[in-house]
Amino acid sequence: MSFRQVMAFAALVGAGLTGTHLAQAADTPADFKPGDATAGLAKAATCGACHGVDGNPTMPQYPKLAGQHEDYIARQIELFKSGKRSNPVMMGFIANLSVQDMHDIGAYFASKTSLPGVADSKLVAVGEGYYRGGDGKDGVPACMACHGPDGRGNPGAGYPQLAGQYADYVSAKLKDFRDGKGFSDDDHAKVMLAVAKPLNDNEIAALASYIEGLHSASTKTSTVAK
Numbered sequence: 278m279s280f281r282q283v284m285a286f287a288a289l290v291g292a293g294l295t296g297t298h299l300a301q302a303a304d305t306p307a308d309f310k311p312g313d314a315t316a317g318l319a320k321a322a323t324c325g326a327c328h329g330v331d332g333n334p335t336m337p338q339y340p341k342l343a344g345q346h347e348d349y350i351a352r353q354i355e356l357f358k359s360g361k362r363s364n365p366v367m368m369g370f371i372a373n374l375s376v377q378d379m380h381d382i383g384a385y386f387a388s389k390t391s392l393p394g395v396a397d398s399k400l401v402a403v404g405e406g407y408y409r410g411g412d413g414k415d416g417v418p419a420c421m422a423c424h425g426p427d428g429r430g431n432p433g434a435g436y437p438q439l440a441g442q443y444a445d446y447v448s449a450k451l452k453d454f455r456d457g458k459g460f461s462d463d464d465h466a467k468v469m470l471a472v473a474k475p476l477n478d479n480e481i482a483a484l485a486s487y488i489e490g491l492h493s494a495s496t497k498t499s500t501v502a503k
């Protein structure tokens with residue numbers, strides 16, 4: 278996909294993709310009730326060891342789930358379960374979850390707040406430039422076009438929250454995307470493959486650091502630098 282196609286796709290997706298559509302894209306039946314956060318708390322008991330009981334893990338190799346959208350979490354669990362998104366660590370913990378469990382767990386973590394990290398002050402300017410403006414020359418779209426100025430994403434369109442996510446995890450995913458490894462083989466997963474293709478290691482490091490510090494302040498969106 279070209280830069281232009283990515284943005285056209287974004288407009289299309291932003292206009293019409295619903296939670297149900299996403300679930301179908303991951304081959305799940307649409308017969309589930311909206312997630313129940315209270316039921317999800319009990320079902321998420323085994324997840325806390327790595328992801329933190331409130332979805333804020335202490336170790337940076339595990340992604341934060343706090344504040345992530347219900348449908349996005351359910352989609353990713355489904356993709357792990359089907360083996361489309363492959364991770365040997367995750368497999369053992371989600372193999373027995375039903376679609377309803379995935380939504381309940383998603384609703385539980387969605388109800389928590391992601392704790393922002395701290396960006397490296399030497400990397401903020403480059404990271405912020407790419408996040409907010411992209412790079413027209415290389416065809417990198419602005420991340421905020423889909424993931425939002427404050428990094429909260431867009432649940433209806435299936436654009437995940439990035440704000441506060443650990444830089445280690447973000448940079449590992451961006452390198453996977455650049456190498457053509459997406460979360461699935463559907464069009465939705467292909468978006469990030471096109472986005473990340475032109476990025477070099479320095480740009481990925483800057484973006485990842487900026488995202489770790491990104492959070493919503495009361496008056497304006499900002500990133501904390503160290």
Ligand code: HEC
Pocket residue numbers: 320321323324325326327328338339340341342349350351353354364366367370371382449
């Ligand atoms: C032993 C550690 C461990 C446990 C326990 C664990 N996970 Fe994970 N989880 C991981 C790792 C590692 C990743 C990152 C995989 C990757 O790099 O793609 C991950 C990724 C995820 C993602 C994708 C996040 C994203 O931003 O795309 C979701 C959703 C998830 N886990 C949900 C769960 C749920 C729900 C449970 C409990 C039922 C659970 N995990 C238990 C280690 C764990």
Ligand code: HEC
Pocket residue numbers: 283284286287340352407408417418419420421422423424435436437438439447450451459460461465466467468469472484
């Ligand atoms: C056209 C919309 C769009 C743009 C622009 C975009 N993304 Fe994404 N991004 C997505 C979608 C869609 C997904 C989820 C893919 C899936 O569920 O298979 C995603 C997922 C991600 C993830 C994985 C999140 C997680 O929790 O595992 C990261 C990291 C990411 N994007 C970073 C970026 C960065 C950095 C930029 C800017 C250089 C960017 N994105 C620009 C649509 C976009």
